[in-house]
Amino acid sequence: MSTITNHMPTADLQALDAAHHMHPFSTNADLSKDGARVITRAKGIYLSDSEGEQILDAMAGLWCVNIGYGRDELADAAARQMRELPYYNTFFKTTHVPAIALANKLSELAPGDLNHVFFAGSGSEANDTNIRLVRTYWAEKGQPDKNIIISRHNAYHGSSVGSASLGGMAGMHAQGGIPIPNVHHINQPNWWAEGGDMAPEEFGLARARELEEAILELGENRVAAFIAEPVQGAGGVIVAPETYWPEIQRICDKYEILLIADEVICGFGRTGSWFGSQTMGIRPHIMTIAKGLSSGYAPIGGSIVNDDIAKVIGDTEFNHGYTYSGHPVAAAVALENLRILEEERIVDHVRDVAAPYLKKKWEALTSHPLVGEAKIVGMMGSIALTPDKSSRAKFASEAGTIGLICRERCFANNLIMRHVGDRMIISPPLIVTPADIDEMFLRIHKSLDEAHAEITKQGLMRAAN
Ligand SMILES: *Cc1c(COP(=O)(O)O)cnc(C)c1O
Numbered sequence: 001m002s003t004i005t006n007h008m009p010t011a012d013l014q015a016l017d018a019a020h021h022m023h024p025f026s027t028n029a030d031l032s033k034d035g036a037r038v039i040t041r042a043k044g045i046y047l048s049d050s051e052g053e054q055i056l057d058a059m060a061g062l063w064c065v066n067i068g069y070g071r072d073e074l075a076d077a078a079a080r081q082m083r084e085l086p087y088y089n090t091f092f093k094t095t096h097v098p099a100i101a102l103a104n105k106l107s108e109l110a111p112g113d114l115n116h117v118f119f120a121g122s123g124s125e126a127n128d129t130n131i132r133l134v135r136t137y138w139a140e141k142g143q144p145d146k147n148i149i150i151s152r153h154n155a156y157h158g159s160s161v162g163s164a165s166l167g168g169m170a171g172m173h174a175q176g177g178i179p180i181p182n183v184h185h186i187n188q189p190n191w192w193a194e195g196g197d198m199a200p201e202e203f204g205l206a207r208a209r210e211l212e213e214a215i216l217e218l219g220e221n222r223v224a225a226f227i228a229e230p231v232q233g234a235g236g237v238i239v240a241p242e243t244y245w246p247e248i249q250r251i252c253d254k255y256e257i258l259l260i261a262d263e264v265i266c267g268f269g270r271t272g273s274w275f276g277s278q279t280m281g282i283r284p285h286i287m288t289i290a291k292g293l294s295s296g297y298a299p300i301g302g303s304i305v306n307d308d309i310a311k312v313i314g315d316t317e318f319n320h321g322y323t324y325s326g327h328p329v330a331a332a333v334a335l336e337n338l339r340i341l342e343e344e345r346i347v348d349h350v351r352d353v354a355a356p357y358l359k360k361k362w363e364a365l366t367s368h369p370l371v372g373e374a375k376i377v378g379m380m381g382s383i384a385l386t387p388d389k390s391s392r393a394k395f396a397s398e399a400g401t402i403g404l405i406c407r408e409r410c411f412a413n414n415l416i417m418r419h420v421g422d423r424m425i426i427s428p429p430l431i432v433t434p435a436d437i438d439e440m441f442l443r444i445h446k447s448l449d450e451a452h453a454e455i456t457k458q459g460l461m462r463a464a465n
Pocket of ligand 1: 233
């Protein structure tokens with residue numbers, strides 16, 4: 001076969017893609033019909049495709065390209081490291097400088113006594129590590145039956161067997177024989193969809209207390225840990241009512257349950273602090289990291305654990321690890337990414353400039369006829385689409401129908417905004433300026449107006465009863 005390059009016609013690339021490439025979270029038969037959009041390069045907050053279109057990426061890839069695309073410093077760091085030491089492992093009493101430096105840097109950035117890092121290649125792997133870490137921790141303390149992990153419906157913790165079991169995505173649990181045993185799910189704090197007649201504060205408390213009820217039902221001596229995203233990302237950017245997290249913290253403290261904050265999206269500035277746990281005022285024992293750790297330039301993840309867990313695990317042989325744990329090239333790229341985040345004060349930029357500007361415009365979207373609620377924390381936001389705001393009604397059409405129409409309009413207007421059911425979500429690169437946000441909103445308004453017109457025309461602006 002001849003070499004496949006950027007210069008081939010789009011249709012040829014699409015045909016070759018459909019012939020041999022199986023896409024994640026996709027119906028591949030549809031892709032071979034319609035063809036996937038071929039992304040060829042990117043700079044700042046813009047992607048280019050094979051047709052030469054400039055697409056504003058309001059999702060930062062998959063929530064990860066925090067410093068934006070096209071930073072040569074990261075490419076240089078990777079090339080330097082590849083020349084010097086492209087690979088070595090950290091298994092049998094060996095180590096290398098990138099892993100040492102990155103673990104030290106992360107201990108410095110992470111709050112409290114979260115001072116120890118176990119590296120993985122992704123967020124999924126890191127959460128698999130967490131399952132084994134917390135169960136081994138309690139077993140080493142003489143409580144091997146304290147092995148149940150409580151999570152939440154509609155949570156996303158990854159796609160491997162272990163991490164997808166922790167996650168609460170019904171569609172994922174329907175395939176491939178998951179969840180694994182001893183994972184228990186409670187309800188999510190999604191007031192818009194599930195709050196009924198309760199006030200948000202009352203609902204937040206009620207949902208947090210489901211954790212206490214589950215612990216009492218399963219037995220305090222059976223529950224090892226609770227895992228949650230500070231802000232649920234892939235579940236639709238669900239922001240808990242203010243009463244939720246303080247109550248969760250109280251319950252974890254009272255029953256000695258390890259709290260795992262899955263910071264894969266929230267970490268590294270997205271919520272306007274270094275970690276979402278700081279924004280939400282929680283004190284986790286373990287944080288899962290990935291995505292923004294390298295701004296997506298190289299695959300790397302990890303678990304940051306506290307002194308106590310590191311001590312207990314460190315007193316035994318932990319029979320766990322990945323060939324690419326602490327991969328030197330990925331670690332060097334992550335270090336360079338963290339240097340840029342720090343030296344260019346990007347987290348401050350989010351907190352003081354980008355997030356306040358975005359919040360004002362985002363919340364004003366509720367005046368659009370399609371939009372019920374608008375939620376936003378830092379640089380992650382969601383809007384609930386509804387045919388009737390006052391009753392928080394769902395659409396009569398199958399869930400996701402309206403969201404998909406809206407996403408297609410965004411796509412046509414060169415704006416990447418995702419839909420989760422009938423919620424639309426954004427998670428732009430952290431480097432966006434107010435001018436970038438203005439441009440983003442031109443496209444958002446145009447797309448929402450077009451979607452509204454189309455939904456109305458198709459007779460879909462109707463509430464489920
Ligand atoms: C993306 C994500 C993961 C999984 O990370 P991968 O690198 O895709 O394995 C885990 N947790 C959260 C909160 C995520 O958003």
